[in-house]
Amino acid sequence: MHELSIVAELFTIIEEKAREAGASRVTKVRVLIGEISGVVPELFRTAFHSYKKGTIADRARLEIKITRVKFRCLRCGKEIKTRDISSPDFSHSCPFCGSKEVELQSGRDLYLEKLELET
Numbered sequence: 007m008h009e010l011s012i013v014a015e016l017f018t019i020i021e022e023k024a025r026e027a028g029a030s031r032v033t034k035v036r037v038l039i040g041e042i043s044g045v046v047p048e049l050f051r052t053a054f055h056s057y058k059k060g061t062i063a064d065r066a067r068l069e070i071k072i073t074r075v076k077f078r079c080l081r082c083g084k085e086i087k088t089r090d091i092s093s094p095d096f097s098h099s100c101p102f103c104g105s106k107e108v109e110l111q112s113g114r115d116l117y118l119e120k121l122e123l124e125t
């Protein structure tokens with residue numbers, strides 16, 4: 007399961023941050039999961055809760071936020087939101103000025119947004 011290795015990686019970061027902050031416990035973890043990151047939130051949640059046992063985040067709650075796919079046009083600077091990402095016809099062009107130079111801003115990454123710690 008792909009989610010398990012992501013969770014393992016996440017825990018490396020969590021433990022490092024908790025140690026840096028001198029925390030004795032992690033009470034809440036918030037992650038952002040991009041909608042095209044390939045991570046299934048429910049599998050991620052299951053993996054998280056089985057992995058956390060015996061770690062500093064033993065009793066941590068997990069909050070998942072899904073980030074939508076968003077592009078930015080490099081020519082006009084406008085933000086482009088689309089639900090059409092999976093469509094083979096999606097041309098990645100700006101609906102405002104027609105430029106093909108658009109850049110993916112969010113939706114692909116998974117990252118740790120926030121940790122709540124107890125010292």
Ligand SMILES: [Zn+2]
Nearest residue numbers: 079082100103
């Ligand atoms: Zn544009």
